[in-house]
Amino acid sequence: MKSSGKIGFEKALVGEGGKVAFLFSFGIALCLFGLSRDSFQDILSGLWRILIEPDYLISDYMDVGGMGAAFVNSGLLTVLFTSILVFLRVHIRGISIAAVFTVAGFSFFGKNLLNVWFIVGGVWLYARSQKEPFLKFIYIAFFGTALAPLVSQLMFGFHFPPYLRIFLGSAAGLSAGFLLPPLAAAFLSVHHGYNLYNVGFTAGMVGTLYVSVFRSHGFITASRIIWSTGHNGLLFPVCAAFFLFLAAAGLLLGGGKSPGALRSLWRHSGRLLADFVDMFDFPATLINMGLTGLAATAYLYFSGGDFNGPTLGGLLTIAGFSAMGKTPLNITPILLGVMLGSVTKDWSLTDPPIQLAALFGTTLAPIAGEFGWIAGVLAGYVHSSVVLNVGVLHAGFNLYNNGFAGGIVAAILVPLIEAFRGREKR
Template sequence: MVLVAWGLTLLGFGLAMDTPRGILSGLYRIIVEPDFLITDYISVGGLGAAFVNAGLLMLISTGMLRFLDIKITGASISGVWLMSGFGLFGKNILNVWFIILGVWLFSCFQKEKFSKYVYIALFGTSLAPIVTQIIFGLNMPKTFSIPLGMFTGIAVGFILPPLSTHMMRIHQGFNLYNIGFTAGIVGTILVSIFKSNGLQMDTRIIWSTAHQMPLAILLGILFASMVGMGYVYNGMSFRGLQKLYKYSGRAVTDFLVLEGFPLTLINMGVNGIFATVYVILVGGALNGPVIGGIFTIVGFSAFGKHLSNIFPIFIGVALGGLTKMWAVNEPGMLLAALFGTTLAPIAGQFGWGYGVIAGFLHSLVVQNVGYLHAGLNLYNNGFSGGIVAATLIPIIEAFQKEE
């Protein structure tokens, strides 16, 4: 019920921000516009269409979980919020279905229930821009590009489940965006195939800055209501929050299962407020990609992230911005701070010092790995986080063994 209410809130906000004709026109532009990183749907289709798209994706994801009779856990909440957040820059009501269909076909091939793989299907839509790029972004006849795009999306979805299981072993659960790491590898291979056949893809940044006040009000109301609802359901107190902060957050840490819904709600709201305030304080813009990052933090606040383990990552990325050519309020660095919290378990497991180092290294790596997959993997920070975690964890463990 709460997931549905959140989806309806985003949908209602979108409907209030534009006329029906404007929203339909905006949704069409969102669907046909190539949406590799960074493509802000608010700029492409307008504020109303972007949030209608995000709200519909949240409701569709929730409906899928309900249809499959899946018990709502922290993984459910993180998956639904991730779908919604990226519904503001990269995922739309058309391009996600082919990845999901591919994962479903894999479950049929394995003769297992789709419910076992549904989270991989939801998270795996990080590669949805590949479908849009092939269908609408390449100079090909539509009679060829449409079936090719559909087939590619289905094929990607089909190979994601076995790959993601293997990739988890590489970073040992210290990168919360495991599918992002997996999708980065797959995207790199696909882009290499495209480029080898003469298909070049240019990088770009579509970044809106025109709607700061209504977006700030929406986020403030949304996250304050989470804290308030959690406070009420927790017996009019914040009791137990300190215990939640003691978890490392390493995958799999499901706060909904471990500590219950009230404390999880409080944690989600607190982290959402913290992330929003950070963006405002450093002079960043509230737009589709940035709110997507904030929503991702909120979703994973049910599945591994809390204020104690994400704060060091923010410090590390901010230090990276002070010592390099990128300012902390530039698009890449803002997204590195928000999505870089994929490495929060490093701070939770090994302490704040290592968390700051992880955030700092992430701010370096993430600026350069997007070239490999040409922005077709929406979870670029998950790809970078996997590389940083796979490199840093053995070093940390070696030093701890020495001590």
């Protein structure tokens, strides 16, 4: 699965308006599904509970506010973040889809209509301070909302006077967002693009810094897992139908007329920055999103996992990054590595953190894409251990814990793999 060159298209099969309509339709569909699950009054009260919940890992919004409120929260944020792209006249590419789908996914367990804007505002302030357009850092702002729980915890998780809680939460969010742009570019060189969640790695570093300050002042949060169950009968077929729809839509939009594009896409390693929409056009990317999402859905179902807020977030993030690096071929070895870990390690595939480790651990898919299946299985196996032990550093305030762990794994494994591969070629 080596990298291949860009496919030349005389004209894009789907224009800018079609891609924008797709993202808006996705957000509206999430809202409509949520509205069908609970009464309007229950959804409003559920959204309020979501807003005032300290959101550090793991906080399943389906348990906190109910399924209806969780879907509406995700749908509204999807529409709002898509509107930002439209307002700034951003060209919709693979990274745009990855960013919006990641926001949508994590809006089921950590991002809400209040806490994300302080991180975005901090990135905007950094752009102003550097006299640069905000557009230059827009995706760092979107992905950087991984640190949104910092805001919620300080505003609602401590027994300070209200004015102090609001000030501390606002200051933490704005300052964290301000730090992200210069650090994200620097940390990319640590893992050389083999960890797709680069901002997650950066956010883990920033979160560790803030949590260290909190702990040194005696502010220690107890670890927790808010994890709902019992939704598989509804959400499994819904997820399967959604990903089938994406694949079918890609075929209908012309992806089937360019089979070479899909084959070339699957041969690509997925290493950052692999923008599949720019390289292989939108229909082929949609097919890849659908089939990769189906593969992940099948894994979760047959491994006995739960379909709930956090795992739905994992599935949507996989689908989003299937526009920017992931394919069925390069995520499968990572999943197999986690499965192998369940045989030799002291945990089960159905443990909540391991379910997330498998889904979000596909951040390391480029290792499998570049170095082959054995390297991918090894990466998944190692990642399943590392991710269980690094969360203590940022205390769950970085929602992209797997991105943090993935950066560490890639930084260590990739040089070793390259060294031994180079030795074999000599």
